[in-house]
Amino acid sequence: MRFLKYLFGSLVSLVLLLVIIGLFAFMHFSKEVKLDADKLINYHPETTTRIYDRNGELIANIFKDKHRLYAPFEEIPPRLVEALVAIEDTVFFEHEGVNFEAILRALLKDIKARKLKEGASTLTQQLVKNTLLTSEKKLKRKINEAILALKLENKLTKEEILERYLNEIYFGHRYYGVKTAALGYFRKPLHDLNLKEIAILVGLPKAPSTYDPTRHYDISLSRANTVLARMRELGWITQSELEKYQALRPTVYDDSLTQNRLPYVVDQVLKELQKEYPDIKTGGYKIYTTVDTTLQKVAKEALLFGYGKILERAENITDIDYSDLNGAMVVLDSHSGEVLALVGGIDYKKSSYNRAVQSKRQPGSSFKPFIYQIALDSGYSLKSKLTDISRTFKYQDKDEEKEWQPKNYEKNFEGLITLHDALVHSRNLATINLVNTLGLNLVHRKIEKMGFKKVPNDLSISLGTFGISPLEMSSQFTIFSNNGKKLTPILVKSVVNQKGEEKIYEAKQEEITSEDQAFLMTAILRDVVKRGTGRKARVKGIELAGKTGTTNEYKDAWFCGYSPSIEAVVWYGKDDNKPMYKETGGKAAAPAFAYFFKEYLSLHPETKVKFDVPQGVRVVKTKKGTDYFTKISKPPKETQTSPQEGSGELLF
Numbered sequence: 071m072r073f074l075k076y077l078f079g080s081l082v083s084l085v086l087l088l089v090i091i092g093l094f095a096f097m098h099f100s101k102e103v104k105l106d107a108d109k110l111i112n113y114h115p116e117t118t119t120r121i122y123d124r125n126g127e128l129i130a131n132i133f134k135d136k137h138r139l140y141a142p143f144e145e146i147p148p149r150l151v152e153a154l155v156a157i158e159d160t161v162f163f164e165h166e167g168v169n170f171e172a173i174l175r176a177l178l179k180d181i182k183a184r185k186l187k188e189g190a191s192t193l194t195q196q197l198v199k200n201t202l203l204t205s206e207k208k209l210k211r212k213i214n215e216a217i218l219a220l221k222l223e224n225k226l227t228k229e230e231i232l233e234r235y236l237n238e239i240y241f242g243h244r245y246y247g248v249k250t251a252a253l254g255y256f257r258k259p260l261h262d263l264n265l266k267e268i269a270i271l272v273g274l275p276k277a278p279s280t281y282d283p284t285r286h287y288d289i290s291l292s293r294a295n296t297v298l299a300r301m302r303e304l305g306w307i308t309q310s311e312l313e314k315y316q317a318l319r320p321t322v323y324d325d326s327l328t329q330n331r332l333p334y335v336v337d338q339v340l341k342e343l344q345k346e347y348p349d350i351k352t353g354g355y356k357i358y359t360t361v362d363t364t365l366q367k368v369a370k371e372a373l374l375f376g377y378g379k380i381l382e383r384a385e386n387i388t389d390i391d392y393s394d395l396n397g398a399m400v401v402l403d404s405h406s407g408e409v410l411a412l413v414g415g416i417d418y419k420k421s422s423y424n425r426a427v428q429s430k431r432q433p434g435s436s437f438k439p440f441i442y443q444i445a446l447d448s449g450y451s452l453k454s455k456l457t458d459i460s461r462t463f464k465y466q467d468k469d470e471e472k473e474w475q476p477k478n479y480e481k482n483f484e485g486l487i488t489l490h491d492a493l494v495h496s497r498n499l500a501t502i503n504l505v506n507t508l509g510l511n512l513v514h515r516k517i518e519k520m521g522f523k524k525v526p527n528d529l530s531i532s533l534g535t536f537g538i539s540p541l542e543m544s545s546q547f548t549i550f551s552n553n554g555k556k557l558t559p560i561l562v563k564s565v566v567n568q569k570g571e572e573k574i575y576e577a578k579q580e581e582i583t584s585e586d587q588a589f590l591m592t593a594i595l596r597d598v599v600k601r602g603t604g605r606k607a608r609v610k611g612i613e614l615a616g617k618t619g620t621t622n623e624y625k626d627a628w629f630c631g632y633s634p635s636i637e638a639v640v641w642y643g644k645d646d647n648k649p650m651y652k653e654t655g656g657k658a659a660a661p662a663f664a665y666f667f668k669e670y671l672s673l674h675p676e677t678k679v680k681f682d683v684p685q686g687v688r689v690v691k692t693k694k695g696t697d698y699f700t701k702i703s704k705p706p707k708e709t710q711t712s713p714q715e716g717s718g719e720l721l722f
Contacts, residue, residue, distance in 0.1 A: 107221045110201055113234050115140070117354030117568065118250070121336055123363045124408070124563065130330040132340065134351040137327045140568070141249035143233040145260055147268070150248065151232060152306050154272040157297045159193040160304065162232075166223050168192060168216045194219040196275075197235045241271060242278030244327055255283060255322050265311065266318040269294035269301075284324040291319065334414035334424050335361050339561055347565070356566040360408035365401060368669045369411035369638075373399045376642060376662030377416055380653055390651045397642040398425035399662070400544040400559075404637045407548065407557030407577025412541070423645070430537030431643055435496045435603075436619025436628040436655065437534030439550065439591055442493050444516045445504055446590050447583050451703040456492045457507075458484035458500040463529055476502055476533070493594050494602035496618065502532040520582055521546060521556060534619065543630055544639045550595065550615070551632035553684075554588035556580045586686040586700040593698045596681065599631065607631055607660035609667045612679040616663065618655030625649050629659035634678040636670065638663055 117140050118133040131137060155162045191199065198218040222231065241251035248271055252260050256267050263271070273293035274281050283290035295316045302312040330336055339359060343350055377397055384392055401411035414424030423429075445454075460483060463474045478498050484491075492500035505513050506529065514527045525536050538546075541559060548557040558578040566572045595615035598604040603618040607629055616631020627642045627650065640659040644650060650658070671677065683689060683698070690697040690705060699705040 107198070107202065107218050107225070110197065110222055110234055111225045113237075115238060115246075116352040119350055119353060119355040119357060121339060121357045121359060123332075123359055123361050123366075124410075125362065126358075127363050128329060129332050129359065129361070129363070130336045131328050132336070132351050133327075136246045137244055137250055137254075138237065138246035139249045139253065140237055140354055141233075141247065141260060143229045146233070146236060146248070147260055147263065149265060150236075150260065150263070150268045150272065153265075153268050153297055153301060154193070154232075154236070156300045156304055156306060157272055158196070158275075162193050163228055165192060166220060168195065168219055191215070192219065193235055194222055194231055197231065197238060198222065200240070201234075201238055239275045240278050241274045242282040243284055243324075254325055254327075256320065257323055257325070264315070264318070264320070265298070265307070266294060266315040267320050269297040269315070270320070273297050283322040287322065290322075331363065332361065332366055333418045333422065334426065335359065335366065335412050335561070337422065337424060338412065338414075338427055342561060343565070354568045358563045358566075359561055360403075360406075360410065360563050361412065361561070362410045364673065365670070366411040366413070368666055368673070369399045369401050369413050372662045372666035372669070373397050373413050373640070374416065375665045376640065376658055379661060380642060380650070380658055383653075384651055387651050391648075392644070392650075394644040394646045394648070395642070395650070396421070396425060396645050397640070397662075398429065398540045399641075399666070400426050400540045400639045401666070402544050402548065402551075402557075402559055402637040404548060404551035404632055404635055407545075407552075407559050407579070408563070409541075409559050409561045410636070412561065421645075425641070425645075426540045429539055429641075431539075431626045431641060431647075432536065432621040433534040433538050433543060433628055433630075434619035434621040434626060434655070435498075435534060436543070436617045436630045438493060438496065438501050438532070439595060439617050440517060440520060440522070440546065441501060441505060441513060441532060442489060442594070443549070443583060443587070443591050444513055445489060445508060446703050447587050448508060449702060449704075450489055451699055451705060452488065452490040452590060452594065452697060453706050454489045455486045456489055456497075456500040457503045458487045458492065458497050459503070460499060461503065463502075474529070490594050490597070493617075494597045496598075496603045498533060502529055505529060505532045520549065521580075534621070540639045540641045543628075543641075544637060547630050547632065547637055547639065549582045550588055550591045551637040552579075552588075553585040554581060554583040556582050584686075584700075584702075585684045587702060589681070589684050589687050590698055590700065590703055592681055595631070603654075603656045604629060604631065604660050606656055607663045607667075609664050609671065612667060612671055612677070613681050614663075614667060615681070616660075618660060620654040620656075623649040624651065624653050627653045627658035628655045629663045631663055633667060634681050636667075636677070638666055640666075 115138060116134060116136055118131050118137050120131055121129045123129055195215050198215050202218055203215055237247040240246055241248065243254060245251040245254045249260055251271050252258055252263055256263065270283055270290055273296065280286060281290045281293045298307065298312055298316055301307045302309065339357060340350060347353060347355065377395065380395065381392060384390055396415050398415065399411065399413045400409065402409055412426050414426040415421050460475065460477065476498055483499065484497065487497060487500055510527065510529060514525065514531060517525050517531065525531055545557060545559050560575050560577045562575050564572050564574045592615050595617055596613060599607050599614045599616055604616050607614060607616055612633055614631055614633055616629055619626065619628030619630065625643055625647055628640065630639045640662045642653065642658045686700060688699040690699065
């Protein structure tokens with residue numbers, strides 16, 4: 071008995087000695103150490119940016135190192151705070167940052183184990199350790215931890231400390247912060263969590279990997295039940311609640327961190343905003359795009375449809391390698407310039423190269439409408455006669471004189487042909503002769519004024535022999551689809567920062583021609599779809615206008631067109647810029663365009679289906695159909711003097 075008393079007395083003396091040493095060490099470090107708690111006092115953690123579609127659906131989470139969604143204290147349910155305090159730090163609201171009673175108990179256990187085993191850290195200390203210090207079990211680190219915890223409690227309220235803890239701490243699965251974990255594991259906002267889900271979450275920080283419910287579900291439930299039992303022990307829940315929630319087995323999701331549903335769109339959004347927002351991956355922004363997730367899906371399906379048809383036609387062709395075949399599609403709201411869909415390739419997993427934006431391909435005949443618009447604005451009408459005959463053009467290439475003898479796709483000549491029919495049937499020779507008549511310098515100057523870049527100043531301009539991306543082409547086509555006003559497409563509608571401040575983006579608009587003159591082009595391009603090279607773009611129940619484009623050796627196949635409200639550009643080609651096998655814009659791209667608009671019409675039966683005729687356009691009905699004229703593009707003399715010809719009706 072005397073020996074036991076001696077042993078106990080020695081143990082107490084040792085504990086007291088260690089406490090005294092600890093106090094002296096604490097006082098020493100308090101004076102000497104220059105640890106700063108500012109990182110937690112002025113707390114600005116790296117926070118995930120979220121990208122949404124135009125309807126508020128999440129497209130992707132964007133972050134640098136840590137996926138963290140910030141939750142202010144007001145957003146944290148009281149039950150979650152109770153559960154956390156119950157299992158981690160019961161007297162959290164009573165201590166000053168350090169629980170000296172718990173430290174003494176832990177010290178006795180450490181002496182018994184002859185090593186630093188029991189931590190006795192408060193929530194404040196845990197926050198300090200995880201944010202400002204290392205996790206090494208050394209006396210110096212523990213003293214620093216206590217010093218910083220006391221500093222923190224002196225500067226912040228308990229609620230502010232809890233807010234920082236619940237946003238900073240790691241919850242496994244690369245989720246930082248309780249809001250991130252709630253959405254990640256349960257796909258629920260914090261306020262929708264039940265008590266068992268809360269218990270799972272607050273049980274995670276002790277050993278995030280061990281208790282990760284996506285990998286160790288039953289172990290995670292056991293830990294959660296321990297949390298619930300502790301809450302019952304403290305009298306914070308009833309026995310019936312304990313039994314109810316201990317039996318509950320919540321559904322847990324193993325979602326990807328980024329949840330990137332539209333990778334081509336996300337890549338482009340980040341590229342466009344990077345300069346304006348250097349902290350875009352860490353600043354916790356909410357980015358609202360113009361994209362419609364449903365239409366993006368339809369556009370991708372349409373592109374795959376056309377792609378599949380090209381491959382089907384190539385099944386029996388042995389000398390064509392289509393491993394490099396790809397495509398792109400851009401869909402715009404014609405009157406706002408908002409990008410509704412942007413598909414940069416057939417399969418992002420195989421290639422992240424965004425052909426809708428990055429590739430510069432020759433537009434071929436899809437460029438012709440811009441030349442014809444210049445002619446119309448110069449006084450030509452739909453009935454003006456063009457010369458569709460072969461000519462040989464001589465030009466100088468360095469020191470050598472060369473000849474160029476272009477041909478029509480059909481390899482025939484029409485002689486004289488109306489401007490309307492020349493474009494409807496995409497006659498190369500008529501177009502080249504038109505440029506030659508208008509004057510190459512005039513055409514080149516006006517083409518550049520329209521916004522085209524790096525266009526050659528020679529007659530090959532007539533056939534679209536320069537590079538342009540599908541997105542850029544969609545911008546140019548708004549000259550027609552937006553009644554003469556060119557729009558610079560936008561992919562981002564607004565950006566909201568963490569303070570709730572919103573910046574709104576709108577498409578830039580520039581008038582290129584009048585509404586009346588632009589309608590004349592729409593009238594022609596509508597006939598391209600009805601009975602010209604774009605017949606495979608037709609969709610029952612809606613008026614569509616557009617133009618095919620095919621380049622030399624079938625290297626590129628385009629269809630650029632629009633309805634009264636929506637515009638779409640489709641391109642197919644090989645990434646190595648080698649020829650396809652006789653794939654034209656009308657054969658390859660137009661069917662994909664039609665696929666999209668057929669689906670669009672079924673999704674939006676309320677959409678506008680007929681083009682409006684501006685008041686300034688004269689409508690002349692004849693036996694052959696309807697002709698359109700304006701004050702600039704006047705009818706031929708015979709039509710002006712004989713309005714009774716044909717139907718005898720001249721409308722204004």
